[in-house]
Amino acid sequence: MMQNYPQELAHIKNLLRQNPEGMSVTDIAKALNKNKNTTGRYLDILLISGQVDMRTYGMAKVFTLSQRVPLSAVLSYSKDLIMVLDKESRIADINDNFLNLLHLTRKDAVGKNLAYLKSPGADVHELVNSLITTPSEEGESTLSFQVKETGERIFKQKSIPTVFDDGAKGVTIILADVTEEMLRERELRDREERFRMMAENIQDGLLILENEKNTFVNNRFAEITGYSFEELWAMDPLAIIAPEDRDALKPILELLNKHQQGLFEIQANVRRKDGVYRHVYVRITSLQHEDIMYAFIIMTDVTELVSKEAALFESEQRFRMMAENIQDGLMIIENEQFVYSNRRLSEISGYSTEELHTMNPQDLITPEELHKMMSLLKRSMTCTEPPASFQSWIHCKNGEKQCIYGHINSVRHGETVSTYITMTDVTAFALREQELLDRISQLEKRT
Numbered sequence: 001m002m003q004n005y006p007q008e009l010a011h012i013k014n015l016l017r018q019n020p021e022g023m024s025v026t027d028i029a030k031a032l033n034k035n036k037n038t039t040g041r042y043l044d045i046l047l048i049s050g051q052v053d054m055r056t057y058g059m060a061k062v063f064t065l066s067q068r069v070p071l072s073a074v075l076s077y078s079k080d081l082i083m084v085l086d087k088e089s090r091i092a093d094i095n096d097n098f099l100n101l102l103h104l105t106r107k108d109a110v111g112k113n114l115a116y117l118k119s120p121g122a123d124v125h126e127l128v129n130s131l132i133t134t135p136s137e138e139g140e141s142t143l144s145f146q147v148k149e150t151g152e153r154i155f156k157q158k159s160i161p162t163v164f165d166d167g168a169k170g171v172t173i174i175l176a177d178v179t180e181e182m183l184r185e186r187e188l189r190d191r192e193e194r195f196r197m198m199a200e201n202i203q204d205g206l207l208i209l210e211n212e213k214n215t216f217v218n219n220r221f222a223e224i225t226g227y228s229f230e231e232l233w234a235m236d237p238l239a240i241i242a243p244e245d246r247d248a249l250k251p252i253l254e255l256l257n258k259h260q261q262g263l264f265e266i267q268a269n270v271r272r273k274d275g276v277y278r279h280v281y282v283r284i285t286s287l288q289h290e291d292i293m294y295a296f297i298i299m300t301d302v303t304e305l306v307s308k309e310a311a312l313f314e315s316e317q318r319f320r321m322m323a324e325n326i327q328d329g330l331m332i333i334e335n336e337q338f339v340y341s342n343r344r345l346s347e348i349s350g351y352s353t354e355e356l357h358t359m360n361p362q363d364l365i366t367p368e369e370l371h372k373m374m375s376l377l378k379r380s381m382t383c384t385e386p387p388a389s390f391q392s393w394i395h396c397k398n399g400e401k402q403c404i405y406g407h408i409n410s411v412r413h414g415e416t417v418s419t420y421i422t423m424t425d426v427t428a429f430a431l432r433e434q435e436l437l438d439r440i441s442q443l444e445k446r447t
Contacts, residue, residue, distance in 0.1 A: 022062040089114045122147045154182040194307035205299035210292050224301050226273035242269040261286050279303045329423035348425050352395030364394045381412040405428035
């Protein structure tokens, strides 16, 4: 009964074209001189294929001609790659963009089964497998294939179930070229991964704020503070700073609140979750990018270093207390540069520490004594000779002479040679000795 249905379908569409307000099944059946059942089956074919539209008014169904854009127009003007497949995966239609990418003509493609599609310009193996596997399922996916001229091309694939004019089912494949977008995303992911590798392996703690909200914290920051990632993300970073040091941070926070860009540095104590205090060196770099204010907080745990410096300072203080309170004069020379003299040496010579640092040796010692002294110094600075002793007269600031007895000893530490010269004032002893020698000499003359 329906062997001439293409003519009847064309007749129905012509009727609806003449009646744009629409017609019911009864009206169309009367015009065709057909029964309502046969007319209803014709209308079902047109409805499924999208050639007519149906609206319901109570119990009545009114059909109008569908206002469709011709597929040829879509294929011609779309920037996407479009291919229409029938239920046997044969290419029913394909646009020029798709043909140009595949380096094929329409004759090479239309009517051919997709499984046997060969392209001299592109490796379409992944494309063919994807389309053959799920040719009739609606949805989106991503696929890529190699093109000789441009290399890898990446597409968003969308499959749309399609019904042909004769009611047969197929699928329309739309490929949107997203190569540039995907490559940028891939590069961004690679950069982010490199950043994360760097951030997680540096020895400093790192916390990143975006518009005052925690967005990143590395393992080292959690180790220093003792808080978990979740706790750090939820808390105010100022809370980890020891209460007594928070005031020092207020000026920096005020600048950050004003979106002031720059580098800020501070040393402070942080109170870990377990209550233990750690001394840290904090650098805060702020940067405005578009509408986001970034703050990069880098924290270095310097507790051990500060402890060592404190111990070194304490040791140096003890040395200075000892050096300033011994009864001998002390002079230290490092790599032939005069670096230290104590108070006792100033008392013996009458010169201040500043004067001693700028004086020439010959201003203190007579030339003949200086020659012997310099010889001792040179031998000592080789660090191969045992400590040497000397006795000499020096010129004091008040014009008098003082006799000193001293020791010279040098030690090497790395590239530095330190020479320590201790001097004892033996003037009284030397004068008595000279007086005794003079009396002996007079007695010898008398005899």
